[in-house]
Amino acid sequence: MNPVEAPDGAPIAIAAQGLGLRYRQAGAQHTALSGVTLQVPAGAVVGLVGRNGAGKSSLLRCLVGLSAPSEGQSTLLGAPSLDLPDTVRARLGYGAQTPDLFDWLNGEQHLQRFSALYPGYDERRALMLAARLELPLGVRASRLSGGDQQKLSVLLALAHDPDLLILDEPVASLDPLARRDFMRSLFERRAPYQPPRTVLISSHLLSDLERVVTHVAFLRQGRLQLVDEWDALTEHVRLLELPAHAAVLLDLQQGPGVLHRREKDGRVRVLFDARTAIAPPAAGHPLGLDDLFAELNA
Numbered sequence: 627m628n629p630v631e632a633p634d635g636a637p638i639a640i641a642a643q644g645l646g647l648r649y650r651q652a653g654a655q656h657t658a659l660s661g662v663t664l665q666v667p668a669g670a671v672v673g674l675v676g677r678n679g680a681g682k683s684s685l686l687r688c689l690v691g692l693s694a695p696s697e698g699q700s701t702l703l704g705a706p707s708l709d710l711p712d713t714v715r716a717r718l719g720y721g722a723q724t725p726d727l728f729d730w731l732n733g734e735q736h737l738q739r740f741s742a743l744y745p746g747y748d749e750r751r752a753l754m755l756a757a758r759l760e761l762p763l764g765v766r767a768s769r770l771s772g773g774d775q776q777k778l779s780v781l782l783a784l785a786h787d788p789d790l791l792i793l794d795e796p797v798a799s800l801d802p803l804a805r806r807d808f809m810r811s812l813f814e815r816r817a818p819y820q821p822p823r824t825v826l827i828s829s830h831l832l833s834d835l836e837r838v839v840t841h842v843a844f845l846r847q848g849r850l851q852l853v854d855e856w857d858a859l860t861e862h863v864r865l866l867e868l869p870a871h872a873a874v875l876l877d878l879q880q881g882p883g884v885l886h887r888r889e890k891d892g893r894v895r896v897l898f899d900a901r902t903a904i905a906p907p908a909a910g911h912p913l914g915l916d917d918l919f920a921e922l923n924a
């Protein structure tokens with residue numbers, strides 16, 4: 627598999643086909659990912675969301691080639707994840723959930739090591755970003771606070787101005803002001819003529835994501851539950867709550883376009899996609915990302 631274009635002709639930055647991943651846990655097989663198929667067009671900003679243990683880190687690790695999937699395959703910028711050439715590595719930034727730093731080196735020394743590896747490294751930009759994030763570059767990594775370690779890890783992922791940025795829960799330890807600056811810096815390119823950066827970011831901070839994403843991918847128990855443009859989800863995915871007998875009349879049972887349905891105390895809550903479900907026009911109401919997440923995981 628090596629898709630390079632979406633059906634509308636946009637280049638594909640990330641493609642996954644039938645990705646599955648199993649771990650051995652306490653002598654038994656545990657499925658972390660199952661049948662994950664995904665295409666991310668270049669320039670998209672995708673929020674990857676799911677409950678603890680849904681498989682977000684596992685998916686990101688497979689995509690960047692740090693974990694070998696049990697089945698399926700994926701590509702980044704057209705190259706197989708498990709065999710990324712240096713030309714693609716030079717265009718990729720990855721930040722793991724737990725900052726991968728050398729305890730005994732300070733921020734400046736991390737940047738120096740990094741600059742030797744990446745031809746696109748831009749020291750002036752890296753220092754500016756560090757200053758903006760108020761990251762003390764002279765302090766050894768082991769003595770940085772958890773939030774500052776996270777900032778340094780993200781700074782290293784961004785310092786070479788990558789075309790594709792994959793970040794695993796990068797803002798969990800940042801205070802609200804740092805998060806705002808951080809989110810802005812994710813998209814800035816060195817020069818205005820450069821194409822927009824493709825970003826895949828997992829986070830539990832849904833209100834931060836909601837402000838910046840073009841697409842959202844919902845992962846539940848290792849499976850992709852829903853992936854779409856965020857604008858389309860806010861326009862077409864709707865929640866309807868009504869007495870159980872009325873839901874039967876409306877034909878909103880498990881069927882095409884019904885994303886989730888639950889019944890409690892004689893009332894039914896149906897989450898449906900108005901593009902495909904058989905529902906009266908204007909039925910239900912749209913949801914923000916927090917509520918949509920809660921409904922899909924109820």
Ligand SMILES: Nc1ncnc2c1ncn2[C@@H]1O[C@H](COP(=O)(O)OP(=O)(O)OP(=O)(O)O)[C@@H](O)[C@H]1O
Binds near residue numbers: 650656677679723
């Ligand atoms: N190295 C491992 N060995 C065994 N099981 C693992 C390993 N890494 C992850 N898992 C299991 O795989 C599943 C998915 O974990 P993963 O870390 O991908 O979830 P996540 O969505 O990133 O969770 P969180 O939001 O808590 O970070 C979990 O059940 C986890 O226990």
